[in-house]
Amino acid sequence: MKATAEELDAMRRYGLTLPIETVPLSAYRELVTELPDLGFTDVWSGEAGHADGFTPLALATAFAPSLRIGTAIVPVQTRGPALLAMTAATMANAAPAGFVLGVGSSGPMFVERINGIPFEQPFDRVRDMVRFLRRALDGQVVAGDFGTFSIERFQVSLPPRQVPVMVAALRPRMLRLAVREADGAIINFLSPADVKQVVATIGADGDGKELVARLFVCPTTDADYARELGRRIMTGVITSPNYAAFHEWLGRGELLAPAQAAMAAGDHRGALSAVPDQVIDDLLIHGSPGQCQDQVRAYVEAGVTTPVLSVQPAPEYGTGLHGMRQAVRALAPEPTRTRGS
Known part of the structure; x- marks a missing residue:
């Protein structure tokens, strides 16, 4: 119920x-x-x-x-x-x-x-x-x-x-x-x-x-700030093998594939920019x-x-x-x- x-x-x-x-x-x-x-x-x-x-x-x-x-x-x-x-x-x-x-x-x-x-x-x-x-x-x-x-x-x-x-x-x-x-x-x-x-x-x-x-x-209404922060916190984690498999299971494999490829190539900055806003908004609570x-x-x-x-x-x-x-x-x-x- x-x-x-x-x-x-x-x-x-x-x-x-x-x-x-x-x-x-x-x-x-x-x-x-x-x-x-x-x-x-x-x-x-x-x-x-x-x-x-x-x-x-x-x-x-x-x-x-x-x-x-x-x-x-x-x-x-x-x-x-x-x-x-x-x-x-x-x-x-x-x-x-x-x-x-x-x-x-x-x-x-x-x-x-x-x-x-x-x-x-x-x-x-x-x-x-x-x-x-x-x-x-x-x-x-x-x-x-x-x-x-x-x-x-x-x-x-x-x-x-x-x-x-x-x-x-x-x-x-x-x-x-x-x-x-x-x-x-x-x-x-x-x-x-x-x-x-x-x-x-x-x-x-x-x-x-x-x-x-x-x-x-x-707790911020500045969505750009929150998403930048979220990328810094989360990109290294969600592109790691365990979490990549987790998010593949959850259905985010295609969304995260570019970031995972960039991280695997040693391009940390490219991986950060490749994580879509949608993923950050799913995983980071932000707003008032x-x-x-x-x-x-x-x-x-x-x-x-x-x-x-x-x-x-x-x-x-x-x-x-x-x-x-x-x-x-x-x-x-x-x-x-x-x-x-």
């Missing part, structure tokens, strides 16, 4: 992505402490070269203990199984409102080229890590061969309360893994119409499972704050249970702490309940 506008405005979860690249970690207290009053329920972080996936969350739960925290995502290759389980257990024990461990395969650029770790059997590694983590985080003694790694004997010494494990997924095989063996899926770089395709692919296995979507949002909120609502209508905003700098607000706080306030689910600046 389709939800009413009032029900969607009272959606159960509404998240913010940290870090915000233009705001230093040392200034986060001012931003984070007001998030619950604005209607935010979650803070999520990840690893893409700017910060590790856990430190911003540790700060967030210390500054605003009522916020649930989660990773979206940390790679399964760059930490050993026991270290990842220990880190997750530590975060969960430190977070009064709960911690969600989102994991994924990442890609050769992050795993191999800058971390020097072979990028091998990504699907199998995710599957095996999920199976290990679910047992380890449940406090079990874990031993045995998991396929892509073996564990002699491991047990979390201080088992946390329940830690949901979620999987970043793009195409059908990983999406089905996320809902069959984990607690849900994490998705990004897609439109509300694409979410419907994802939900249809998951099918009944997704009933009762969480679907987290990281949504890039630029009210228009942006309407677009977020469209994702929820399509099946997202937890929208997580990645707020981008807009000329109307500026890039510093004060400006980004104003932008976050403008995009909040309950924007009339803000405190003074």
